Amino acid sequence: MNINLNQNKNLKLFKIISEVAGKNNQTVFIVGGYVRDLLMKRKTPTDIDFVTESNGIDLAKAVAHEINPKLKVSVFKNYGTAMFKHEGLDLEFVGARKESYAEHSRKPSVETGTLEDDQKRRDFTINALAISLNKENFGDLIDPFDGINDIKKKILRTPLEPSQTYSDDPLRMMRAIRFASTLNFKIEENSLKAIQQEAERIRIVSLERIMVEFNKIMLSEKPSLGLKLMEQTGLMQLIIPELTALKGIEEVEGQTHKDNFWHTLEVVDNICQNTGNLWLRWAALLHDIGKAPTKKFVDGTGWTFHGHEFLGSKMVKNIFYRLKLPLGADMKYVQKLVKLSSRPIALVDDGTSDSALRRLLFDAGEDLEDLFILNKADITTKNSSKQAKFKKNFEYVALKIKEVEEKDQVRNFQPPISGEEIMEMFNIQPGREIGILKEKVKEAILEGEIGNDKEEAKSFVIREGELLGLILQ
Incomplete structure (x- = not known):
């Protein structure tokens, strides 16, 4: 079977590689994911792998020199590979090889081989496809394991x-x-x-x-x-054993709880319809992670998971650490969303105070919209009337929060009075009193005792400062 490369956007590059290989008496083939995606009519990757039945490093250097003598080639002698960048593409060249493995290592011992040897060592038949760039059979598909049929099936x-x-x-x-x-x-x-x-x-x-x-x-x-x-x-x-720990349904006195593992998978799929943010997807994956260790059956109440959000947020750090995932802003973002995951639904009641709404605004900050995306994804009931009711509840909370935010401006809260201003007011040096007064200002604003306003904050600080024995200058 011949793959017509005449319409391929990389045809000029493939012709150069073919000519250089021919001059050097080397064979050359495109292999791997590029071939697979080309046949599947998917967007082809920007990294293209080439195999030669002789020295891949020599071929890479020769091709790079033909394109531009100043092109820099990165060489990895231990692996017999070399690569360079050209017009947004990552081009990698390797000599065909066969491999054998030791029991306790995934690093193989390697020896020179044929194209067939190289195809045998590939992971899947759909990745073992090759296209010849050799002059005598340019564009021929080499498919020893019927990978093209596996693509169809x-x-x-x-x-x-x-x-x-x-x-x-x-x-x-x-x-x-x-x-x-x-x-x-x-x-x-x-x-x-x-x-x-x-x-x-x-x-x-x-x-x-x-x-x-x-x-x-x-x-x-x-x-x-x-x-x-x-x-x-x-x-x-x-x-991730913490996830499989969520599996299963227990029954006590005729009362059951849902299987939180399968529920979690539904939440992840739901959230993927609304975001491509990897770490928001991770927050969905781990949002109920604290339910296994907090699960308890209480007479007269049924199954409870008290504090699962708080414990879950603490578990996030251990999971990220163990899995070698980023421990900076991304981990803290996931922790925050897991910790806050049940907060909005608790604010549905008409009697919810503005202070509770202000606190959610303050705690969620710029991640409030992401929290709501997570909350909506968490609705997995198949009962359409319940689903509609839950969604309406979230819209109601979102509206109430918007009203409070417009009035009080506490989102991404910055104190209306700084530590330096407090020191100047009382002519004092940095000390614990500054932190105490700033915390009191924050609490007073969140509780609605004062507005998020500089003058109101100053008057409040004067009163509270006097109670701490500070003298206004």
Whole structure:
């Protein structure tokens, strides 16, 4: 089968590579994801991998020199690869190789091989496709494992025996699930069984590499496809056991609670319809994480999860730390949303005070809209009248908060009086009294005792300062 590359936007580049390889008596082929996505008529990636049956580094240098003698080539001798950038593309060249693996490492020992050897070592048949750039068969598809048929059937299958494939490089198990989620493919039955059997091998893979794949699942259109497969294969229990701890329904005295694991997956899918923000999706994934350790059956009340938001927000830091995820602003953002996740619904009552609304505004700050996106995603009831009622409740809270914000301006609160101004008023040096007075001003504004106004704040500070024994200058 010939792939007509004449209409391909990179045709000129492919012709240059073909000519340079021919002059140097080298073979050259496009391999991997670029070929797959080209055949699937998806947006082709900006990174293109090329394989030669001789020296990949030499070919990269020769091609780069032909394009522009000043082009910088990055060489990775240990891997026999070289790469350079050209017109927004990342071009990588490697010599064809065959690999063998030791039991406790996913780093293979490598030796020179043929294109067929190189295709055999690929993770899936859909990624083992190659297009020849050689003059005699330019554009020919080389597909030894019938990957094109697997694309048509939407199946993920390994070129070689699946257990060996996953045991050799256990990261391929996460890649299988990632491709299933992002491409909406099914993992072939034997391959799925092999992942279940080899799941424990994931422990030899660095968490940084695992999280790259996991975050791609989280950024897919419907992450539950991948998250369900992780649960089914046992990988979720090994990577984020706090999530699988939410599984199951208990019954006491005829009273049950919902399965919070499957509910969480629904919330994640719901939120993905309204945001591409990875960390907001993570907040949806972890919003109920504190329910397993706080679950309790109380006579006369039923199942309770008191304080699960507070405990959940504390658990977020431990999870991020263990998974080698960012511990700065992104983690704090997820913590904040988990902690506040139940607050808005508690404010639905007509009797809710303005101070409660001001406190939510103050605590949520610039993330208030994201909190509401999370709250709406959390509505997973299949009862349409209940669903409509919950959505109406959130709209009601949003309206009340808007009214309070317009009146009091406490969102992204900045004290109307600074510490320096307080020191000047009482002619004092920095000390604990400054912090006490600033905190009192904040509380007075949030409680509605004074407005968010400089003059009112000054008068309040004078009164409170005198109670602390300070003398106005």
